[in-house]
Amino acid sequence: MESVKNQEQLLSERFEVAYNQVHDALRGLVKINDDRFVVLVKVGAKRYQVIETFKKDLEQYAKLRNAIVHEKIEVGFYIAEPNEKVVIHIEKIANILSQPNYALxxxxxxxxxxxxxxxxxxxxxxxxxxxxxxxxxxxxxxxxxxxxxxxxxxxxxxxxxxxxxxxxxxxxxxxxxxxxxxxxxxxxxxxxxxxxxxxxxxxxxxxxxxxxxxxxxxxxxxxxxxxxxxxxxxxxxxxxxx
Missing domain, CATH: 3.10.580.10 (CBS-domain)
Known part of the structure; x- marks a missing residue:
């Protein structure tokens, strides 16, 4: 039972890390005065194809992140848990945005x-x-x-x-x-x-x-x-x- 809880906690932590990486990458790409994640996604989608491609996913991940972070009952306990498929997907998005390919x-x-x-x-x-x-x-x-x-x-x-x-x-x-x-x-x-x-x-x-x-x-x-x-x-x- 403890190992399952640790696995769930690990998924939540991985999701938070990837989400923050995406947020930082969006700040660097979009470069506007509004720092909100959903605003960066909305504005960025009009400028960059890559953000447009992931726009709906990122908007859903913003809602999930709010549930994970803002509805914690106690340290280390999450009321909402992302499944592994979601975590892997946002990690891939974070990698694409944080380490873009050379134009060549x-x-x-x-x-x-x-x-x-x-x-x-x-x-x-x-x-x-x-x-x-x-x-x-x-x-x-x-x-x-x-x-x-x-x-x-x-x-x-x-x-x-x-x-x-x-x-x-x-x-x-x-x-x-x-x-x-x-x-x-x-x-x-x-x-x-x-x-x-x-x-x-x-x-x-x-x-x-x-x-x-x-x-x-x-x-x-x-x-x-x-x-x-x-x-x-x-x-x-x-x-x-x-």
Missing amino acids: SIASKDVVYFDDRDKILKVTSAIKDHGYSKFPVYQNNKCIGLLTSSSIVKWLARNMKNGSVNLANIRIFDIMKFEKAHPIDFVSKEINIFEVENIFEKSHKKKQKLECVIITENGRPEEKPLGIVTPWDLIEIDYTVE
Whole structure:
């Protein structure tokens, strides 16, 4: 009987520890003046997909936590007990929020990029081989923007004669003249998923469409791209835990 009681107490203690870890992580992520758990969850769910994924669970866990902590009859005696499945689940959530993956883990890593002096035929081959539609372009070893397949089509439309165009001597800088500016950002490989989400969120608040975030060694445009994160990459993150 005593071992059962100790096991129940251990589950309650584990739940409290995990709950507090989640609370601390929410404070660090959401960063508002209201410190209440449920408020942090509500506000955070609008900013971060991961919090939205666990929103209903966290709201229920807040109620359970109140029952566990505020309705104690005496030290070490809990009026409500979480079951093991609940404890394991909130511990997994705490781990995800407290130790987020690096953004590089969700980035497209086989980055195809070009120098602006490269021939455009090199780009069309890459489109055929990889199916990509956007490519970082470098000038003097510094990223100067993105080349998109749509700008190539626009250039072709303007330069086509009698239904054809000779691309043999056309270089990327010829096409870049027709390329509109695409907002991009550069971050170091140490940045985590939540920080990248925040970058896109800030851009959205400014009513700017951030095309992508390019990950480099130290977050500088002069460095080789290690990965690219687009808004679509964030949407496809699977935060669910069994």
